[in-house]
Amino acid sequence: MxxxxxxxxxxxxxxxxxxxxxxxxxxxxxxxxxxxxxxxxxxxxxxxxxxxxxxxxxxxxxxxxxxxxxxxxxxxxxxxxxxxxxRQTPPPAPELTASPLSGVKNIIAVASGKGGVGKSTVAVNLAAALARNGAKVGLMDADIYGPSIPTMFDLFERPNITIQKKLIPLEKYGIKLVSMGFLVDVNQAMVWRGPMVTSAIKQFMNDVEWGELDFMILDLPPGTGDIQLTIVQSVPLSGAVIVSTPQNVALDDVRKGVAMFHKVNVPVLGVIENMAYFIPPDAPEKKYYIFGQGGASRLADELAVPVLGEIPLEQPIRESGDNGKPIVLADQESAAAASFLACSANMQQQLAIRAAQIPKDLSISFTGKSPSAHT
Ligand SMILES: Nc1ncnc2c1ncn2[C@@H]1O[C@H](COP(=O)(O)OP(=O)(O)OP(=O)(O)O)[C@@H](O)[C@H]1O
Ligand SMILES: [Mg+2]
CATH class of the missing domain: 3.30.300.130 (Fe-S cluster assembly (FSCA))
Known part of the structure; x- marks a missing residue:
């Protein structure tokens, strides 16, 4: 056992x-x-x-x-x-100390219970959609074992370090990027042990010159196990977005994802249903629900979390990921880009709703995690 x-x-x-x-x-x-x-x-x-x-x-x-x-x-x-x-006296609560992320207004984790459902694709395109609309955006690749950000941005350089020994994020398409893939050979990271992963994430927050950001998106490793739980506990999250495909098995994993964030008092802003349907390029009047229809909205009702949007299953989405330019930027007028922009708008709306629900006296530091404010 x-x-x-x-x-x-x-x-x-x-x-x-x-x-x-x-x-x-x-x-x-x-x-x-x-x-x-x-x-x-x-x-x-x-x-x-x-x-x-x-x-x-x-x-x-x-x-x-x-x-x-x-x-x-x-x-x-x-x-x-x-x-x-x-020390004899306990250290001050984390939210009262000056946070190295004090210039970051919103930190949002993109998670999934299951691997390969399109979490990184969604994280990258949400970041691109926010940046396209003029926000200052950072993207932290918290998938230490299987970083996708270098490929999805076609970026394989090493970041510079300041005199204060802080890492300067790489920048592409106006998005600040940090990934373990920029720093070490991915095969090397595979043998890392749990606490090393946690300390890498802490360093990504504390020892990186993030500067002023409206949004930081966190691409989490797949699953809802201890490693994910430890990561979400070590980052002062404003909210989480859960990615799922429509199949029942993936939806079961959404339940686990929602439960994980509830456990650490982080609000789930909503579910994004990826690979929701397929429209054949040569027959645009047809729409096929390959993995089933309506699963995410039923689950969202059951768990009382909103559906932020549906993303089609499309070859250009995969190709743009492989080619290093998110579809939101690579084909700005496409239906796929529009679906990501809609998800990003709905996510911001949910954030605004949550912020309005936080009593004024608890909302001074939006970046400092305040468990009682996240109920
Ligand atoms: N809507 C989509 N249409 C077509 N291909 C997609 C779509 N979403 C994701 N993909 C492709 O599916 C594969 C897996 O996606 P991605 O890497 O984003 O998943 P992930 O959940 O981050 O995976 P992991 O669990 O390994 O981190 C990639 O090749 C990606 O390009
Ligand atoms: Mg991924």
């Missing part, structure tokens, strides 16, 4: 800090727990670098997981430094 996150905490609560005589879970030393089947990874946060207790505690953690949960579990422990453990 797959290991559960709560089991990890319960097992690690058996490990005592030898000097403080308190267990390491109560001391808040365990962070970024990620579980996938029998693979368990987490960060053991020590108060100082080369802390003499790190190795012993780390062995204790591994032993506790093998003893109390599964002796075949693969345990991967990163040693982190948390200087705040030395």
């Amino acid at each position: 797959a290991i559960q996150k709560e089991q990890i905490k319960t097992a690690l609560a058996h490990v005592l800090h030898p000097e403080k005589k308190v267990d390491i879970v109560s001391l808040n030393m365990i962070q970024d727990i990620i579980v996938q089947d029998k693979y368990v990874s987490f960060t053991l946060e020590m108060p100082a670098q080369n802390d003499h207790l790190a190795q012993g505690l780390s062995q204790g953690c591994e032993g506790a997981i093998h003893k109390f949960i599964d002796r075949d579990a693969v345990v991967d422990i990163q040693i982190g430094i948390n200087v705040s453990q030395q």
Whole structure:
């Protein structure tokens, strides 16, 4: 049976800090727990670098997981430094600290429960639609294992670094872009472990010169597992857009996506139904619902989330992705471009509705995640 996150905490609560005589879970030393089947990874946060207790505690953690949960579990422990453990007073809440993203007005995650449903295609074209309408837009490729942004923008350069060691995003079609694909060989990223992914995302937020942006779009990796959950928790999201194809199996995954964002108090702005229908180029009067019709709207009713739009299944959409210029910019007058522009307009409308629902005193920092404001 797959290991559960709560089991990890319960097992690690058996490990005592030898000097403080308190267990390491109560001391808040365990962070970024990620579980996938029998693979368990987490960060053991020590108060100082080369802390003499790190190795012993780390062995204790591994032993506790093998003893109390599964002796075949693969345990991967990163040693982190948390200087705040030395403070007696708790650190200020994240929303009260000056955010490196303070110039970014809206951060929107594009997610899907299932892989290959067109998340990156939608993320890229939403960014392009917003930029086409004059907004300042950034696109963060949070798909560390399978980055698509370099190909979809035909951009394979390395970004420059400022004197303050901040990464300068690459820019194409007026969109600021950051992707792991610009920085490392993709095959190298494939062997990254959970906490490394989380820290890469944190760096994409904190160590990048994003500047002033009206919108930052986040292209998430497929799925709703621990890695996705950790990412959406580490970014101060304004809202999420879920991409689905019309089949039942994909729609089941939408449910999981909506549940994941509810868990972290991020509003779901709506569902985009991709590959919704096909119009043969030589018979434009015909419209085929290859994967079924109306599934997304039924589900949207059930889950009380709006449908932001339908995107046709079209060869030019795929080709423009492969050729490095989003269809919204490559063929501005096409029906496909119009469908993405409509999704972008509906998404902005939903954002405006959400912003209007946030009480005035909680809406000062739109970029700072304020869980109580997201209800
Ligand atoms: N509406 C569409 N019409 C035609 N092709 C599409 C459409 N949407 C996406 N595609 C194609 O389907 C493939 C998968 O799309 P994409 O990479 O955007 O999916 P994804 O959900 O981001 O995948 P992953 O889960 O791997 O990140 C790509 O080749 C893309 O060009
Ligand atoms: Mg993708």
